Amino acid sequence: MCGVLGIVGKSPVGPSLYDGLTVLQHRGQDAAGILTCDENGFVNLRKDNGLVKDVFFSRHMQRLNGNVGIAHCRYPTAGSSSPAEAQPFYVNSPFGIALAHNGNLTNAESLRRRIFRDDLRHINTSSDSEILLNVLAHEIYKALGDDTYTLTNRHIFQAVEGVFHRCRGGYAVVAYIMGVGIIAFRDKFGIRPLIYGYRDTEAGREYMVASESVALDSQGFKIIADVKPGEAIILPLEGDVQTHQCVKDVTYAPCIFEQVYLARPDSMIDGISVYRTRMRMGEKLAKKIAREWPDHDIDVVIPIPDTSRTAALEMSQLLGVRYREGFIKNRYIGRTFIMPGQEQRKKSVRQKLNAIELEFRGKNVMLVDDSIVRGTTSKQIVQMAREAGANKVYFASAAPPVRYPNVYGIDMPAASELIANNRTVEQIQEQIGSDKLFYQDLQDLIDSASEGNPQITEFDTSCFSKRYVTGDVDDEYFARLETSRSDDAKKSKEAEPSELRDVSQFSS
C-alpha cells in the first residue's frame, strides 16, 4: 500500500498536497513526492526517501508552484527502495504525464519486455509503477492516432481502456496530464482504494482524489464517490468531473486487509466505515471466544496499540471483561509492519511499546491484535506481558491466520516469513508463547466488512484464503516473488552499490 493524492485547485496546491500526504503517511513511510505544474507549464518535482516531514523543506515547497499537482507516499512492494523509485514518475511524451500508483502489477515483467520491444520505450528503474506510466503514455499516444494535437476526453478514456487491457494486478492510479488535468482509475476489482470529492472556494470549485477519505475530510473536501472498479475519472483544469466505465465486466472485490490494518479507522472505503468494521470484528471474535470457552478466566482485555484498539474495546464489552491500556505506544516510532527489514521491525516493537506493570501483575490477560503476520509483534508482546508479571497470557487476532503472500501492494511476498504458513493454530500458539490463541473466522471477517455496505459481498482475501481475485497467480509466481522480494533477497540487494539514477528535477 502507498498513499496517492491529486488536486486540481484554483490557487496553489503545494501546501494542500503536503498536508494531504501527512494524513496518508500511515500508508507509506519510506519515500514521498509531490509534483506540481506551474502557470508557465513547467513541472516541478520533489521526491526522496523519508517521511513527508523529512523530504520537504521550505525551499522545496517554495518551488512547488501551481494550481494542480499529484503526490505519493511510498511503501515499496515492487522494485527496490532506491530514491529513484520514489514517486510520482514523469515522462515528457505525449504532452507530459506524471503518475502516482498504489498497488502492484502482477504482469510487470512481461509488460517491461513488451514496452521495450513493441512500444520502443525505456524503463530506467525496477519499479512497476514506472512501467504503468509508460503503458499509459503509450496508450494515449495510440488513442491519439493522427489527431496529434488535440487530446480529448474520448482519447483519454480509450487510453485507460488500453491500460486495463494490458495491466494485471492491483492499481489505484492518479496521473497528471499536461493541459488536461488529473485522471484517476482503479483496477477492475477495485483492490486498492480511491475516492474523490470537491471543495467550493471563492475562486471556484476544486477537486481532490486520494487513497482514503480522511485526506479529503481533513482539507474540507466533500466526498463525491469512490472510483469504481474499472472506472476512470477526469478532473479537468476547467469544468466538471467526467467519468467513464472503461471495463464492463468487473467484480467489486476490494482488499479486506485495508479494513483490518492498512487504512485509518476514520476512513470510509467503498461506503464501509473502517472503524465500524473493526468494531464488528471485535464483536464477532468475542462471540467466538464465548462460544468456544464459556467458562473463561480472562481478567482483563489489553489491546496492542494502535490498530487493534477498536476491536479490543468491543471485545471486552461483549465478554463483560475490563478493558485496560496495558501497553503505551511511543508516538514517535512509525508503524512497524511496514518497515523494510526484519531487524528494524523487531527492534522497533520494543522501542514502540512499553508495558504498565500494574495492569499485568497476577492477572490473566487477553492480548488483542488486529492481525498476526510475521509474528514479530506478538512474540515480543507475550514475553513483555510475562515479564510484567501476568499470570496467564492469552492472545486473540481480529483477523484469520495470514498464511499466503499478498501480491497486490502489501509487502508479504514470502510465505516462509509468515508465522501461520504451514502451521496449525496450536503450533502458532507455541511459537508466540501464549497460553491460548484465538483467530477470527474468515467468514466473520468478511461479514464484518460487508455489513458496512451489503452491496459489497466479495473481497480480496488472498492472504487468508489463497484465492487471488485476478486469477493469474500461481506457484511459479510465488517462487519468483520469494527469490526476489523476501527479506533476505532485499538485504542482498541493499548490499549492492546504490543506484545513481535520481530523476527528480531538484533533489536537495
Ligand SMILES: O=P(O)(O)OC[C@H]1O[C@H](OP(=O)(O)OP(=O)(O)O)[C@H](O)[C@@H]1O
Ligand atoms: O505479526 P507482525 O509481523 O508483527 O505484524 C502485525 C502487527 O503489525 C501491525 O502493527 P504496526 O506496528 O505496524 O502498526 P499499528 O501501530 O497501526 O498497530 C499490526 O497492527 C500488528 O500489530
Ligand SMILES: NC(=O)CC[C@H](N)C(=O)O
Ligand atoms: N505499496 C504500493 O502501493 C507500492 C507501489 C509500487 N508497487 C511501488 O513499489 O512503488
Ligand SMILES: [Mg+2]
Ligand atoms: Mg499493530
